[in-house]
Amino acid sequence: xxxxxxLLVENLALVRGTRRLAQGLSFALESGQxxxxxxxxxxxxxxxxxVLAGLLAPAAGTVSxxxxxxxxxxxxxxxxxxxxxxxxxxTARENLQFWSALLGGPAGLxxxxxxxxxxxxxxxxxxxxxxxxxxxxxxxxxRLLVAPRxxxxxxxxxxxxxxxxxxxxxxxxxxxxxGGGLIVAATHSPLGVPAGELMLGxxx
Amino acid sequence: xxxxxxxxxxxxxxASRAGGGGAMGxxxxxxxxxxxxxxxxxxxNLLSRIGPAILWIAALLAMLLxxxxxxxxxxxxxxxxxxxxxxxxxxxxxxxKCLAHWAVxxxxxxxxxxxxxxxxAVEGDGLAGVAASLLAGTPALTLIGAIxxxxxxxxxxxxxxxxxxxxxxTVPVLIFGVSAASAxxxxxxxxxxxxxxxxxxxxxxxxxxxxxxxxxxxxxx
Numbered sequence: 001x002x003x004x005x006x007l008l009v010e011n012l013a014l015v016r017g018t019r020r021l022a023q024g025l026s027f028a029l030e031s032g033q034x035x036x037x038x039x040x041x042x043x044x045x046x047x048x049x050x051v052l053a054g055l056l057a058p059a060a061g062t063v064s065x066x067x068x069x070x071x072x073x074x075x076x077x078x079x080x081x082x083x084x085x086x087x088x089x090x091t092a093r094e095n096l097q098f099w100s101a102l103l104g105g106p107a108g109l110x111x112x113x114x115x116x117x118x119x120x121x122x123x124x125x126x127x128x129x130x131x132x133x134x135x136x137x138x139x140x141x142x143r144l145l146v147a148p149r150x151x152x153x154x155x156x157x158x159x160x161x162x163x164x165x166x167x168x169x170x171x172x173x174x175x176x177x178x179g180g181g182l183i184v185a186a187t188h189s190p191l192g193v194p195a196g197e198l199m200l201g202x203x204x
Numbered sequence: 205x206x207x208x209x210x211x212x213x214x215x216x217x218x219a220s221r222a223g224g225g226g227a228m229g230x231x232x233x234x235x236x237x238x239x240x241x242x243x244x245x246x247x248x249n250l251l252s253r254i255g256p257a258i259l260w261i262a263a264l265l266a267m268l269l270x271x272x273x274x275x276x277x278x279x280x281x282x283x284x285x286x287x288x289x290x291x292x293x294x295x296x297x298x299x300x301k302c303l304a305h306w307a308v309x310x311x312x313x314x315x316x317x318x319x320x321x322x323x324x325a326v327e328g329d330g331l332a333g334v335a336a337s338l339l340a341g342t343p344a345l346t347l348i349g350a351i352x353x354x355x356x357x358x359x360x361x362x363x364x365x366x367x368x369x370x371x372x373x374t375v376p377v378l379i380f381g382v383s384a385a386s387a388x389x390x391x392x393x394x395x396x397x398x399x400x401x402x403x404x405x406x407x408x409x410x411x412x413x414x415x416x417x418x419x420x421x422x423x424x425x
Contacts, residue, residue: 055285056425074289083282089221090214101210104291127221 004031004150004180005065005076007052012061014044014051021047022200025061029196031150034173034183036191039200045186046082048200049153052184053079065151075104077151082159084140088129092120092139095128096146103147114142119168133160141169144176152176154185158192166192207292208300215304218277229266229309230316236262237320248325255324256385259334260341260378263313267342268370270309271349272356272363274301275421279357284421294421295414298354302346302413310342326389333388333395340402341381347409348373354420377405 006028013023021044029035037045050056052063054074068076086095096111108114115121118138128136137160144152152173158166170192173183177193185191240258241251278284287297317338318331326334352370356362384398 053285053289055288075291077289079285079289081282081285083280083285085282085286087214087218087277087281087283089218094214094217098210098214099286102207102287102290102292104207 004182005067006030007151007182007184008062008064008066009052010062010064012048012051012063013059014047015059016044016047020059023060027196027198029182029184031180031182032177034177034185034191034193034195035198036195037184037186037198037200038188043200045200046155049079049081049155049184049186052151053077053153055079076149077153078144078147078149080140080144080152080154080157082155084136085143086128086136086139089127091125091127092131092142093124095139096142099143100146103143103149106148108146108148111142111146114145115139117145117168117172118142119165134162134165137161138165141172145172150180151182151184154183154187156187157185158187158189207290208296211287211292211297211300212304215301216308219304219308227312229269230312232269233262233266233313233316234320236265237323240324252325252327252330252389255321255326256330256334256337256389257382258324259317259321259326260338260382260385263317263338263342264345264371264374264378266313267309267345268349268367270305271346271353271370272366274305274350274353275357276353276362279424284357288422294418298350298414298417298421299410302343302350306343306346310338310346313342314338328389330385330389334385336388337381337384337399337402340384340399340406341377344377344402344406344409345374347406347413348377350417351413351420354417354424357421358424377402380405 008028010026012025014021037048039045047056051058064070065073065076092115093111096114100108100111112121112124115124118141120135120138128139131139157169161169173193177183237258244250275284278287288294314335318335321331321334349370352366355369356366359365380398380402383393384395384402387393387395387398
């Protein structure tokens, strides 16, 4: 098992518009650990993930990955949000080829291998617009495999997935963690892998 | 470098697939050019005198037509978040996207403008002048438009706002574009003077617009 970096979050405050969602949020995640963020709708789960990804600036506090230049942190993070980042006009293979070239870093699986891992090996040349919601989500998950990055930030990763695909997702997460990776996932249902829990409070 | 090339190829591929809207600008350009003689009447001298200006205004409007989609698709499907997190700086992403957008919307106008100019009784040197000035000036339109597109990307129905924001800033390009195109078909001003200023406008836009657009995209919520 290789050692990955360690995620350190210190004294983070989240603000959305004028609403203060959380403050004084601190946690550390060691290589090989997963964290599931729970809480009611609107509690700030997605906001926290976007702040961790560097897409939103925190109101206060810091996020760091050990051994990684803060300027280059985003290049060590996979962000799998609600939107799948797939182009409808392109095929699943073309979408994955593009993200593999663009995300860069060390070589991961080929698009075909990645599609096999999510049980979509039979549909590489179909435009993504023809795929069902669950299949699209699986192509989006395959993106995490074509460019290896240590920290996976996942927003409701099991949305639209059937039971078999959820089990496959759990296997993928298991493999990522045992390779020294880190996962932070916002979720309402059990993650499928052993994970710590961070409960964000929400006001009704 | 390979990442930039992959992005360029992807943009062209999306534009060429169904619903990409690649040919829409050219068709709009043709329609604008076609209705002008109907409105003005069959006065060939008048048409050939104002032809370069009509061609430039039509090109400006045709370029504006697809600009609101420059970042909108990537914003809506979440690609923009990932482009922001890639190894390629966002400024470079914007330059590549503008280049691809120009190749799909601006370059076809440069190619068909001499042909459509014939419908406005623009002749010989004038046609070459229009094509050359469009070649030098349309990149500035795309790049200035990119700033507007980045500012309005998270707004619903931002297209009209984009036009209102961008059009005033395209006035210098229009002035020197038309004067270069007119100078080519005769007149007291040498062709090179407005043409070089037009080139300078495009280069200045290339130097400034990517940073402005990147700042706007980073601050979207």
